[in-house]
Amino acid sequence: MEILIINLFLLTAFSNINNDIKHIKSMKVYFESYGCTLEKSEAALYVNKMLQDGGELVDDPERADVSVIGTCVVIKHTEDHMLKRIGELSKKSRNVLVLGCLATVNGNTLESENIRVIKPREFRSFYTGTLDDVKIKEPSILDGIPINQGCTGHCNFCISHISRGKLLSRSPEKIVGQVRMQIESGIREIRITSLDTAAYGKDINTDLADLINSITRLDVDFMLRVGMMEPRNTYDILEKLIDAYKNDKVFKFLHLPVQSGDNRILDSMNREYKIEEAGHVIKRFKEEFPDMVFSTDIIAGYYTENSESMENTYKFIDTYMPDIINITRFSPRPYTPDFSRKTMPSNITKEFSKKIMEMHKEYMDEKLSRYHGRILKVIVTERTENAYLARDVNYRPVIIKGDVKLYDRLNVEIVDHGDTYLIGKI
Incomplete structure (x- = not known):
């Protein structure tokens, strides 16, 4: 008997879904994913594994033998949307496979007659095995290359590190090999991603700068974008990282999520750095790369927020002028230390967010105007x-x-x- 899906995880996930699925010789797969670049990248590689084993990508869940959905649960609103979408897919598709962080919160209640779940901690084995050698059958669905699972942080508001566990870095040889595969498939913008790329290698005696150098040594025309890095770990390897960024193949792009410009709030969040340290990282990058794009994340309405802390965040934004600001309203997540905390009144949160975006619009208009004619x-x-x-x-x-x-x-x-x-x- 031919079994299309040879991946152990996939066989386990489908063990109770329509027994005839095992007899399918050319499985039709529908795919969609949500959330961060890491989640999208993992889910896309998983689907590429299915395609590598004989599957075919289709654009309609009603035509699919299985619909794969990569999920996010970073805030309650997103979680609700994920649950709704999974319900819709289960009505259209014969089988639904759920990947991503949603499984941490709802994994035990999601499974039904035609819905199966692979939890992120189960997925960890991919980082030392199956994920490494996936052939790129469908480059159009790839968002990037995951370089490590989990992180070193313990932020009080964050469910992602609970979902994904301790730091687990992939070997640099396997990552470089997958970069080479992406280039061979025609991709020329290479993205490396994780919850915190600056944490990469702390568990295997290497670091992000060494990985960047290994990738940029490939004698091919491409550009490398480095994903989000937390301020604490970036600060620890700062000068070595800046040297790696000087390579012409590296986009001068820094995604450094500070979450707040106030040290009291950062301490409440258990962010493990001072705003002055984050500011030093940004300052050094801008000294070396004056026109670089700087992106940051801000949490609006954290439960210990007050007018003074908000003002300090405004000062941070006014000083460093991020090109991209991702504002997320504080949303207590299950299993985190902040789950029992109350959210701030929405009118205060909206006013805080509005002022940040007004500041951003004003200085970006001035900044981008300087490029006219260049x-x-x-x-x-x-x-x-x-x-x-x-x-x-x-x-x-x-x-x-x-x-x-x-x-x-x-x-x-x-x-x-x-x-x-x-x-x-x-």
Whole structure:
């Protein structure tokens, strides 16, 4: 008897779903994923494993033998959306396989006649085995390459580190091998990702800077984007990391989630650093790469917030002027120390968020206006509905139109800008 899915996890997950699924010789797979780049990357590699074993990707769950959904549970609103979407898929698709962090909160209650769950901690074995050698059958669904599972932090508000467990780094050889596979499949924007890329290697006697150097030594034309890194671990390897960033193949892009500009709030969150340390990281990066894109995350309405702490966050934003600000309302998550905490009144949270976005809009308009008339070298990274998205060396987005192809290298003149992007002419 031919069994399409040879992966042990997948066989276990489907052991009680329609026995005839084991007899399918060309399984049709529908796929969608949500949440952070790490979750999307893991889920996409999982699906590529299914395709490698003989599956076919389809764009309609009603045509699929199995629908795979990668989930997120970072806030309650997202969790509710995930549950709704899984219910919709279970009505359209014969079988549904749920991946990602939602399984931590609802794994035991989600499973039903045609729904099965793989929890993130079960997924950890992928980081020392199956994940390493997945062939890239469908590069269009890939968001990046996971480099480590779990993290070293213990933030009081965060369910992700509870869901994913202790730090587990993949070997640099396996990561570089997968980078090579992505390049061979035609991808030229390589993304490495995790809950905290700066934590990479602490458990295997290496670090993120060494990994970047190993990747950029590949003698091929590509650009590397490094994913989110927490301030504490970034601070510890700062100068070595900056040296690695000097390579021409590395986008000068820093995603450093500070969450608050106030030390009292950071202490309440158990973030394990002072805002001055985070500020030093940003300052050093900007000294070396003045035009770099800096992205950060802010939690609005943390339960210990007050007018003074909000003011300190405004000062942080005014000082460092992040190009990207992701604002998330504080949402107590199950199993975390903050689960019993009360949220702040929504009017206060909305006002806090509104002021941050007004500040951001004002300085970004001024910052992007300075690019008008400049010639930038860019690489085309994405096709939008009626244009192309390109990136300069600093990962600043540039919208262009014209007869171009994905991953073309171009010189463009900046003629205008939007709220967070430039508009270029070839």
